[in-house]
Amino acid sequence: MKRLSILSFFILGVIVAQAQKESGAGAGNELRFSAGIHAGTQGFGMNAGYQVHRRWIIGLAASHAPYGYTTTRTLGKNEYNIKMKEKLSNIQAIAGWSPFGGVHSGGLWSRLYLDAGVAAFYNMEANATATPKNDYQYGDLIIKKEDLGKVDAHVQWKKIAPYAGLALHGLGLGNRFVFNANLGTYYLSKPEVHITADNLLSENTSQEGTAQKNLENYRWLPVVQAGVAYKF
Amino acid sequence: MKENRIGFILLVFLAVAGMIVACTNPFKDLEISVSSNVFKNVVNLEVNSSAGTSLDNATVVVSGPDAGKIYNAEGKKIFKITGGFLFLAVDPNIIVSEQAPLNISVAITAANHLGAQIPVKITGSEKIAMRKVVLLNTTATSSEMAVKNTSVALAANGTPASDITVNIPPPAGSAESATILIPAGTQFRDANNNVVSGTDLKVSLVVPKTGSESLAEIFPGGTGLTQPAIQMANGTTSGTLLPGGMSEVSFTLNGTAITNFSKPVDLGISLDPDFVHPGTGQKVKGGDKLSVFSFSSNNPIWKHEQDATVQSSGGKLTVNFSSTHATWFMAGGVVESCDNSLKIKLTADWLKNGVTHPVTVKVYSKANDAADKLLMQKNVTATDGSELSFDDLPKAAVIIKTFDADGNGLSETVVADPCNATLQTISLAASPVAGNPKTTMQLYVRCPNQAQRVNILPTFYLYYKIHGQAGYKLLGIVTNGYISTTLLDPGKKYDFRAVWGSTVKDVNDVAVKVDNTATVGDNAAGGEILGTRAGATNLELLKEKCKEAGL
Numbered sequence: 001m002k003r004l005s006i007l008s009f010f011i012l013g014v015i016v017a018q019a020q021k022e023s024g025a026g027a028g029n030e031l032r033f034s035a036g037i038h039a040g041t042q043g044f045g046m047n048a049g050y051q052v053h054r055r056w057i058i059g060l061a062a063s064h065a066p067y068g069y070t071t072t073r074t075l076g077k078n079e080y081n082i083k084m085k086e087k088l089s090n091i092q093a094i095a096g097w098s099p100f101g102g103v104h105s106g107g108l109w110s111r112l113y114l115d116a117g118v119a120a121f122y123n124m125e126a127n128a129t130a131t132p133k134n135d136y137q138y139g140d141l142i143i144k145k146e147d148l149g150k151v152d153a154h155v156q157w158k159k160i161a162p163y164a165g166l167a168l169h170g171l172g173l174g175n176r177f178v179f180n181a182n183l184g185t186y187y188l189s190k191p192e193v194h195i196t197a198d199n200l201l202s203e204n205t206s207q208e209g210t211a212q213k214n215l216e217n218y219r220w221l222p223v224v225q226a227g228v229a230y231k232f
Numbered sequence: 233m234k235e236n237r238i239g240f241i242l243l244v245f246l247a248v249a250g251m252i253v254a255c256t257n258p259f260k261d262l263e264i265s266v267s268s269n270v271f272k273n274v275v276n277l278e279v280n281s282s283a284g285t286s287l288d289n290a291t292v293v294v295s296g297p298d299a300g301k302i303y304n305a306e307g308k309k310i311f312k313i314t315g316g317f318l319f320l321a322v323d324p325n326i327i328v329s330e331q332a333p334l335n336i337s338v339a340i341t342a343a344n345h346l347g348a349q350i351p352v353k354i355t356g357s358e359k360i361a362m363r364k365v366v367l368l369n370t371t372a373t374s375s376e377m378a379v380k381n382t383s384v385a386l387a388a389n390g391t392p393a394s395d396i397t398v399n400i401p402p403p404a405g406s407a408e409s410a411t412i413l414i415p416a417g418t419q420f421r422d423a424n425n426n427v428v429s430g431t432d433l434k435v436s437l438v439v440p441k442t443g444s445e446s447l448a449e450i451f452p453g454g455t456g457l458t459q460p461a462i463q464m465a466n467g468t469t470s471g472t473l474l475p476g477g478m479s480e481v482s483f484t485l486n487g488t489a490i491t492n493f494s495k496p497v498d499l500g501i502s503l504d505p506d507f508v509h510p511g512t513g514q515k516v517k518g519g520d521k522l523s524v525f526s527f528s529s530n531n532p533i534w535k536h537e538q539d540a541t542v543q544s545s546g547g548k549l550t551v552n553f554s555s556t557h558a559t560w561f562m563a564g565g566v567v568e569s570c571d572n573s574l575k576i577k578l579t580a581d582w583l584k585n586g587v588t589h590p591v592t593v594k595v596y597s598k599a600n601d602a603a604d605k606l607l608m609q610k611n612v613t614a615t616d617g618s619e620l621s622f623d624d625l626p627k628a629a630v631i632i633k634t635f636d637a638d639g640n641g642l643s644e645t646v647v648a649d650p651c652n653a654t655l656q657t658i659s660l661a662a663s664p665v666a667g668n669p670k671t672t673m674q675l676y677v678r679c680p681n682q683a684q685r686v687n688i689l690p691t692f693y694l695y696y697k698i699h700g701q702a703g704y705k706l707l708g709i710v711t712n713g714y715i716s717t718t719l720l721d722p723g724k725k726y727d728f729r730a731v732w733g734s735t736v737k738d739v740n741d742v743a744v745k746v747d748n749t750a751t752v753g754d755n756a757a758g759g760e761i762l763g764t765r766a767g768a769t770n771l772e773l774l775k776e777k778c779k780e781a782g783l
Contacts, residue, residue, distance in 0.1 A: 076263035130264055138270050139307020143324060151264055200267045207262055214258045 031231040034170075036180065038063070040225020042088060049169070049229065057096040057113060057169055064089045064123075072133055079133040088221075089123035096167055113167045115184060118160065126155040136200075149199025153211055158189035165223060176231045186221040269691045269711075270307070271321035273328050274360045275352055276693070277338065278611075279313050281345060282377065282450060283369035288313050290342035290367070294320065296351075298334035301326050305732060313340070315729060315736035317693065320352070328356035337532065338454070344371045346438070346480060349532035350454025357621050360709065362611045366449040368480075370436055377440045377450075378403040383432060390429040390485065391417045400437040400479070402502070407548065410439050410479035411500040419494035420485045423530060427494070430486030438480040442564075443504045447475070448606040452527040452560050453534060456608030458624040462525070462566060463535040470569035472607055472626040473525060473534060474597060476507035476516055477551065478562040491530065496554035501563050503542065503549040508599040510565035518544025522551055523566060528559040537561075567626035570651035575621045576632065580660035583616040586716055589666055590614070590637050590706040595622055598629040598646065613708045614660075625650040632656075636663035637705050637719055666718040673748045675713040692732035699725040699741050720744045
C-alpha cells in the first residue's frame, strides 16, 4: 500500500510537471481543483481532481463495491443454491489527456479524455457458497440438505491493477458543479481459486481445477460510472 | 471529424463489451457430487460357512429395537450376503454414541447350516466395524467339530417304542463327545408346543472342540465367548462363558423341527480334560461342580439351566443332566463382565504415513500364566493410532494378541484388569509380510461422453490373493478410489475382489507395480480399462451408474 502511494504520487508528480511545462503558464484564475462523488460498476466512492493543463487532468479516487448475488444452478445431478459475494475496494490514481483540445476548447468533445492509471485493490475477493437446494434421497433414506454440507469457492486477484479508459470531465451543471463520466477497464492478474467443502460434499475440492480454468479469463474489470464534482 | 469521434467511442464500447462476453461461464463443467459414503457408522459382517461353502443365498433378517435405523449399502432395507459379506449401515440421520448405542439382532439362516442370531451393538467408536461370523454346516465333519446325523424309526404313535440312545464320537484329537437318551413313550413337540406325529425321527448332534480357537467364531450368540446377556437364576447379566464341553442337539420329525419333549431326555457331555475350572483355577476333575447353560435360536440368549457334578469314569470326565428341550448345551463356568469397555490403541512405525494393514486382535482368557480360551476377536484395517474397544470382557486377567494378514503374531499383552477404563496402548512389531515397498492403487472413473473423471467414488472393500491360489484376504478399504499398502509384492500377479454393497467385481491376474493408476472408461486407445473378463457388461454397468449419477 505504501509502495503504491509512493508510485501514485510519483506518477502524478511527473504528469503535473510535464503538463505545467507544456502549458507554459497556469490557467490564470481558472478553477483547477475539484472534489466529487461517483457511482457505477466499481461501486460508489469519492474523487479529487486537478486540472494541470487544458489537455491534462490528474486525480485520485476511492471506490467500494459490495456485490451480492444469489442463483440456483444444477451442477451435476443436483440443484444448488449459490450465494456469491464480492468485495471490491480500491484507491485509484489516474491521469487524463484530452485529444480534442481540452477544457478551454469549447464543445462536448473537448471534455473527452483518455484516462490511464493504476489502482490498489485493498479488498479484491469473490466468494461463492453452494448449498444443496433440496434434501438428498439415497435409496430409501432422506438426508437433510443441512447435513449434506457446502462447497465454498474463494477467488482472489493480486492487489495492483492498471486502468485505461475514456472519460468526460467537467460538463458544467452550474454553480461550480460539474458532471463526470467514465468508461474503461482494469486489467487484473489471473485469479486464484481455492475450494473448500465439508460433510458429504467434502470431496468436491477436486473441482478447483475446473473452476480455475473457467475463471482464468476473468481479468478485465469494466468500469462504467458517473458522478458530480465541485470545482474550486 | 465527428464520424471519427463516434467511431472511436463505439470502438471503446465494443472492446469493453467484448471483454465481458469473452469470459467463460464460471459454472461450465462444474459438477458437485454427493459422496456415496453417506453412512457414518457401518458394521460389515464377514459370513462364512464352517464347510467353506458360499452363503450368498442365506436368508438375513435384521430385528431388534433399532432395526428400523439399519440399511444396506444402497440405503435400502434389503439385506443380502454378497461375496461373503453382509453390509449393515446406520441411518446417517441418527447420532450414535457410547451413551446412545444401537442394538440390533441379525439372524442368518442357510440350508444345511445351524442358524445364527448375532446381537450387534453399534456405539460409533468404530466407524467401520468388522465382525466375522461362521455358520456351522451340519452335514460336514471337520477336525474342529464332530457332526452326526442319524434316523430313528418311531412307533406308529409317534413315540419311541423303547429307549433310544444316540452317541456322537469326538472330533479327531479330542475327548469331547455327547450322548442322548430318549425314553420310550416320549412325545415330540414343535415350537408352538403341539405334538408332532410321524415315524421318521432325524437326530442331529454337533460337538465342537471347546479348546479350539475356532469355537469363538461359531459360539452361539455371535459375540464369541463374551455375552452381553446371560439369563441367570437371579436375573440377566453380561458375562464370559468358559465351556468345558458342549453339544448341539436338534430333531426333526417327518420334516417338522422339534423343540421340546413330553418327558425329559438324558444328556451326557464329555469334557475337555484340559479345561481349567474358572472357580478353582485347576484342570477340571471328578466331583467338580459345573454350570449347564442352554441357547436356543427361538430365544437367542444363553440361559443357566442347572448345576451338575463332573463324573469321572474310565478316564473320561462327563457331565450328565436332563432337559425337556432340544438346543445348544454347554457345561462350564461363567465369569462376570466388566462395567467398562476395554479400549486399546495400536501403534506401529510401519503403519505410519497412511499405510494400512488388516490386523486381527484376539482376546484370550488367562490360565496358568498363558493364553487359554479365545474369548473374542476383531479385525481392523489398522494404521498407526487405530483404536478399538471390547465390551463385556471378564473381571479377570486377559491376554491380547495381535496378528498380521498371514497370522504372524505382532504383539502379546497381558491386561491384568480389563475393567480399567484407561486406554491400553499396544505396540505392533513389524509384520514380515508387510516388508514390501509401499504400493499405491488409484482408480479413476470417467463416464462415457464425459471429458472429466468422476470426482467421487464409492468406498469399497478390496480383497486379494496370489493369482491362482485359493482364499481371498482383506487388503483394506478403498476410499475415493485410493489405497496404499505394503501387503503386495510388486512384480507378483494377484487376483483382486472388490465388494461394494451388493456389487462384487473380480479382477484377476494383475501384475502389481509400486504405483498403480488406472482409469475405468471406454477409451481403450487412451489406456482406459473396462476389465478383461466382461468388458461389455462392465461398460453397460458403467453407463447405468453414470446415468444414475446424472453424468
